[in-house]
Amino acid sequence: MGEKWKQSIISNKYPTNRDVPLKSAQSWLDGRREDDNAEGLWRIHDSLYDFSDFIQRHPGGPDWLKLTKGIDITELFEAHHISEYPEKMIEKYKVRDTEKPRNITLTIKEDGFYRTLKRRVRTKLATIDSKELYQKLDNIHNSLLAASYLLCIMSAYYQSTFLALIAGLLVNWTVIIAHNYFHRKDNWRMYTFNISMMSYREWRISHAMSHHMYANSYHDLELSLFEPFLCWIPSPDLKNFVTRYLSWIYSPIIYAVIPILQFVKRSVLSVILGTKQLYWDDIIPFTIPLAMYFTVNIPLLTILKIWLTMLLSCGFAFGLIGLTAAHHHPEIVHDGDAMRDNRDWGLYQIDTIIDRRDLKGSQLLVLTHFGEHILHHLFPTLDHGVLPELYPVLYETMADFEGELRECSWIHHIIGQFRQLARITPNPCPPGHQKRKGNKQKFISAH
Incomplete structure (x- = not known):
C-alpha cells in the first residue's frame, strides 16, 4: 500500500500487523501492544495502571483485562463504564503518568461531547426502571x-x-x-x-x-x-476493478x-x-x-x-x-475521508454511522437488525430496551456540539454499501459540511 494511504485519520501510526497475511484477533492485539505506548501495562488517557491483582476481581469478567494488558484502553474504559465509581477506584492501581503521547488521536475531554453526553445519560438512567426492559x-x-x-x-x-x-x-x-x-x-x-x-x-x-x-x-x-475481497476504505491502492x-x-x-x-x-x-x-x-x-x-x-x-x-x-x-446495518455508505466517514476539527471520540462514532429509520418502533426489528446503532456504539453495555429513552439527551447534546443524527432506509444502506465498495476518492469535506443531493435519502438533524 502506498505511503499516502497509510496515514490514518485517527492515529499517529499505521497499525502494526494490519497487512499481515493471516489476520486474526490475536494479531490485532499484538499490533496494538506494539503501537500503544502502554509499556506492558494498561494505559488510560495519559496514565499507566497495573491491574494484575485486579484481573480476577474485575466485575465484567477477567478476560477483558487479560486480553488488554499492554494496550491503550482509554476508549474501552470510557464506553464501558458509565458510573463515576470506576474512574475513582482505579486510582489505587496507577503506576505513573506516561512519557509518550497516545497513538490514537481521538479525544475524550471533560468538557467534550462524549463526557457531557455520558453525564447526562447517567442522570437519565437514574430515572428509568430498567429491570422490565432488560427482561x-x-x-x-x-x-x-x-x-x-x-x-x-x-x-x-x-x-x-x-x-x-x-x-x-x-x-x-x-x-x-x-x-x-x-x-x-x-x-x-x-x-x-x-x-x-x-x-x-x-x-x-x-x-x-x-x-x-x-x-x-x-x-x-x-x-x-x-480485504482484499471486500474493501470499504476509499483507497485506489487497496482496490482494483x-x-x-x-x-x-x-x-x-x-x-x-x-x-x-x-x-x-x-x-x-x-x-x-x-x-x-x-x-x-x-x-x-x-x-x-x-x-x-x-x-x-x-x-x-x-x-x-x-x-x-x-x-x-x-x-x-x-x-x-x-x-448494511449502519456503517458503509459514501456519506459516512471512512479512513482517508476528511474529519471534523473536533476530534471527540463520541462525535467520531456519530460520523461513522447512519441509523436505519425503518427499524424504529419495533423492539424485535431493532434487536435482530443492529438497530439504535449510534446509541449502541456510544453505550455498548446498555440494554437495547433502554436506548430509546436516551434520545432526548442525545438530541440535546448533539445540538450543543453541532452533531447530526442521520437516518435512512435499509435499501439505501444496501445500495450505499455497494457504492462504498466502488468508491476510491476520499471525501474532502468533513461531516456536517457535505452537500446532500436529492431526496432519496432523508437525514434528520439534531437541531
Whole structure:
C-alpha cells in the first residue's frame, strides 16, 4: 500500500500487523501492544495502571483485562463504564503518568461531547426502571433460541431444505441478539453467539474492542478481515476493478461462508501458529446437529447436509444485515475521508454511522437488525430496551456540539454499501459540511 494511504485519520501510526497475511484477533492485539505506548501495562488517557491483582476481581469478567494488558484502553474504559465509581477506584492501581503521547488521536475531554453526553445519560438512567426492559430482551432471546433448535429439528424431521433456510434465519437473529450480551459482563447468554460457529471470544476483540472503538478506520479489524475481497476504505491502492465492482456479485457468497470460515480459520491458526484459538465453547455449534441426531431417525449425512444449509442461510443473513446495518455508505466517514476539527471520540462514532429509520418502533426489528446503532456504539453495555429513552439527551447534546443524527432506509444502506465498495476518492469535506443531493435519502438533524 502506498505511503499516502497509510496515514490514518485517527492515529499517529499505521497499525502494526494490519497487512499481515493471516489476520486474526490475536494479531490485532499484538499490533496494538506494539503501537500503544502502554509499556506492558494498561494505559488510560495519559496514565499507566497495573491491574494484575485486579484481573480476577474485575466485575465484567477477567478476560477483558487479560486480553488488554499492554494496550491503550482509554476508549474501552470510557464506553464501558458509565458510573463515576470506576474512574475513582482505579486510582489505587496507577503506576505513573506516561512519557509518550497516545497513538490514537481521538479525544475524550471533560468538557467534550462524549463526557457531557455520558453525564447526562447517567442522570437519565437514574430515572428509568430498567429491570422490565432488560427482561423483555431476555424473553425475546429465549424465544428465538428455543425456536432455532426447534426449527432445526423440524427441518431434519421433514428433511426440508426450506425449513433449514428458515432455521438459519432464526439462528442468525438469535446470534445478533446474543452479540449484545458479550459487550457486558460475563453471562451465559453470550455463549449462544457460538451456535453459528462464530466465537464470542474472537468477536469481543474484533467487534467490541476494535470495530466499536475505531469504526471504519484502519484500526477496525472487521474491515481488514474482509480485504482484499471486500474493501470499504476509499483507497485506489487497496482496490482494483474486481474488488470495486465484481464484489457486488460475489459478496453474497462471502456473507454465506462467514461463520464456517471463521471456525476453520481458528482451527488452522491453532495448528499453524500453535496458539490457543479453540476453547470448550467451540463445541456449542455442534449441539444443533446433535439435537437433530438424537431426536430424528435419519442418516447422519442427511443431518449434516441440513446443518450446512442452515449455516449458509445463517451466514448470508448475518452478513447482509451486519454489513448494511449502519456503517458503509459514501456519506459516512471512512479512513482517508476528511474529519471534523473536533476530534471527540463520541462525535467520531456519530460520523461513522447512519441509523436505519425503518427499524424504529419495533423492539424485535431493532434487536435482530443492529438497530439504535449510534446509541449502541456510544453505550455498548446498555440494554437495547433502554436506548430509546436516551434520545432526548442525545438530541440535546448533539445540538450543543453541532452533531447530526442521520437516518435512512435499509435499501439505501444496501445500495450505499455497494457504492462504498466502488468508491476510491476520499471525501474532502468533513461531516456536517457535505452537500446532500436529492431526496432519496432523508437525514434528520439534531437541531
